[in-house]
Amino acid sequence: MAILLKRILEIETPNKYKLHLARYNGLDQPLDVFVKNKAEWDKWNSWMSSKDDFNRQYILSFIDFYPEPDIWLFGGIYEVLARNYEKKSYGYSIRQSDLGSDLIGRVKIRFRGPRRGRAFRLEKFFNQMEISEILKEPYSGEKFPGYENLSFDFLSLKHIFLAPRLDWKAALENIKGIYVVFDKLTGKKYVGSAYGDHGIWSRWSIYIETGHGWNDELTKIINNEGIDYAYKNFKITLLEYMSMLTDDKTIIHRENYWKEALLSRGEFGYNKN
Numbered sequence: 395m396a397i398l399l400k401r402i403l404e405i406e407t408p409n410k411y412k413l414h415l416a417r418y419n420g421l422d423q424p425l426d427v428f429v430k431n432k433a434e435w436d437k438w439n440s441w442m443s444s445k446d447d448f449n450r451q452y453i454l455s456f457i458d459f460y461p462e463p464d465i466w467l468f469g470g471i472y473e474v475l476a477r478n479y480e481k482k483s484y485g486y487s488i489r490q491s492d493l494g495s496d497l498i499g500r501v502k503i504r505f506r507g508p509r510r511g512r513a514f515r516l517e518k519f520f521n522q523m524e525i526s527e528i529l530k531e532p533y534s535g536e537k538f539p540g541y542e543n544l545s546f547d548f549l550s551l552k553h554i555f556l557a558p559r560l561d562w563k564a565a566l567e568n569i570k571g572i573y574v575v576f577d578k579l580t581g582k583k584y585v586g587s588a589y590g591d592h593g594i595w596s597r598w599s600i601y602i603e604t605g606h607g608w609n610d611e612l613t614k615i616i617n618n619e620g621i622d623y624a625y626k627n628f629k630i631t632l633l634e635y636m637s638m639l640t641d642d643k644t645i646i647h648r649e650n651y652w653k654e655a656l657l658s659r660g661e662f663g664y665n666k667n
Contacts, residue, residue, distance in 0.1 A: 399503055399523040403494050411516035412448045414455040415507055424457045426553035429535045439472050442485040447513030454516055465526055468501040499532030538562045544632035549625040555602040566595035571635040572649050579627045584664040585653045589645040611664035
């Protein structure tokens, strides 16, 4: 039986609240912002649009937990102290409420809310919010899942590599390996490898930074479509991993094997050789 959010977050007057569903804004995922910088996350709640979205006394904020569909992470309750309409200070003056403060970053709810927009009347949806999970500690980013489970969208990896997450870095900078980049829009794939003195961490960091890793066919796509194409459509999967002591010829041999196995040359892929 589902447990509703209102069982643990006692809001007596929902009609005094605006529900803030923080989503990807074209530049950043709010989940990444929350993990990296609390002050920046506060700004997401103090930004004021021309519509005066948060036109009630309180803001109940949730963050799109994009690794899992229809899951939202509790981002806190804010009281709106003032509304500043002058251009230079356009925004809300806010203060974080004590209500639910011990649950920030810990409560995940399951909620299939509106697909667009960021601000809604809380009373319309409060009774639909089901608790999915309560974490022991505030969410601090995806933990390293093990070498056998490395299959992530570029966007999911962005904050892990740019932050960086030290558990991921320690695990990946000391292995060579073969990987495949899938283009979810076209169905094509690119098989690549990390060998020499550069481990998987170094190689994948270049992909996250550039979107293409300096591969000819992927570079053409990013030059035409922009790096957001990579964040929206590219997924990278580790196929094999080996010690840094492994001979480079072995890595190259296995890379060629996977190119044949996955038909990543020609019309089905982006490999040119």
